[in-house]
Amino acid sequence: MPLSSTCLSRRSFLKLAASGALNWAACACTSTPTASRSPLLARAEALLDSTLVIDMHSHAAGISRKSGPLDVAAMMRSGHLSAICLALVSDSPVLAHTDSKIFATRQPRSGELYTHMLNHLQMADRMMADYKIARVLTLADLRAAKAQNRTAIIFATEGSDYHEGRLDRVHYIYERGVRHLQLMHYRAQNDIGDIQTEAPLNNGATAFGLDVVRACNRLGIVVDVAHATLPTVKKIAEISTEPLILSHTSFTAAPKTYSRQIGAEHAQLVAATGGVVGVWVNGHTFHDYAAFAEGVTRLADIVGIDHVGIGTDLNGLLRSMLPSYREFPELVAHLFKHFSDDDIRKIVGGNYLRVFDRVTNNVESGRSS
Secondary structure (H helix, E strand, O other), rough: OOOOOOOOOHHHHHHHHOOOHHHHHHHOOOOOOOOOHHHHHHHHHHHHHHHEOOOEOOOOOOOOOOOOOOOOHHHEEEEOOOEEEEEEEEOOOEEEOOOOOOOOOOOOOOOHHHHHHHHHHHHHHHHHOOOOEOOOHHHHHHHHHOOOOOOEEEEEEEEHHHHHHOOHHHHHHOOOEEEEOOOOOOOOOOOOOOOOOOOOOOOOHHHHHHHHHHHHHHOEEEEEOOOOOHHHHHHHHOOOOOEEEEEEEEEOOOOOOOOOOEOHHHHHHHHOOEEEEOOEEEEEOOOHHHHHHHHHHHHHHHHOOHHHOOOOOOOOOOOOOOHHHHHHHHHHHHHHOOOOHHHHHHHHHHHHHHHHHHHHHHOOOOOOO
């Protein structure tokens, strides 16, 4: 999978500047580790080591594995990542999947998903202690971990189905260390709002869903609108006093019905809040790293470089074109074809952390609640 010879004209100077390193094209990055290090790969690793790198959405730890979590700290170090937003899935007990679709098979029992989330939080706590991973509550925590050469994790919930209509549970998960809350996942019959992959039931976000957003704004929790329909995001954007995150998706000019991809209006709506859209490594969308880099470029052209990030959804996709974090530098190396070093630093962490810092340091935070 050689680097594409096509580059957008507005970045053509970058292609020329990098031409001295493009002899790597003959043995370019693939989904299989290369036999020898290339100049661009070394350059990518050096860039990653010099900045704060964060995956906006990850299942890499394998929290729910019967044999126990994986050594995600070693995985992150192999890919030169500083931290991940560890997605703790709220509705997994009621989900099933085919080769191309994930869906809810039943309604949860009362209290089932709340108990499930508490168990996952406990497992994540033990994993972090076992592998000596730093917990990130503020940007200062992440900077300290980087200075100590420690990997770090931001607790994130994927879906808020465990709330069961109780707003006090937002306060509880805040006290448990969650700083990133994805509002919905694969249950259409949730109490937050409509999801992209099923027929709408709520005409957008519900009144309770908007109250959850307000509570997150007050407490200092990042609100993630991944999986939400455009009408749902519109209602949320209208009332949120903080930037929104859409952690894992990809841009397409014409999204299909029930697709997880988003169009220009959807992406620009998130960006208009000051937020960030994360591009994932979905193998149904991108067949190789060059295609991924082109996808990041298309999104940047729509929303601007300050509103683009990477949310791999590693170990959460039905088909991924990134086998592991070990190949993450190879993925990033393809971005040199389209972006400057400073812009890549924004994409691999800077943009997300700008939002994270603002939200978690909100002067109206209800941390004493």
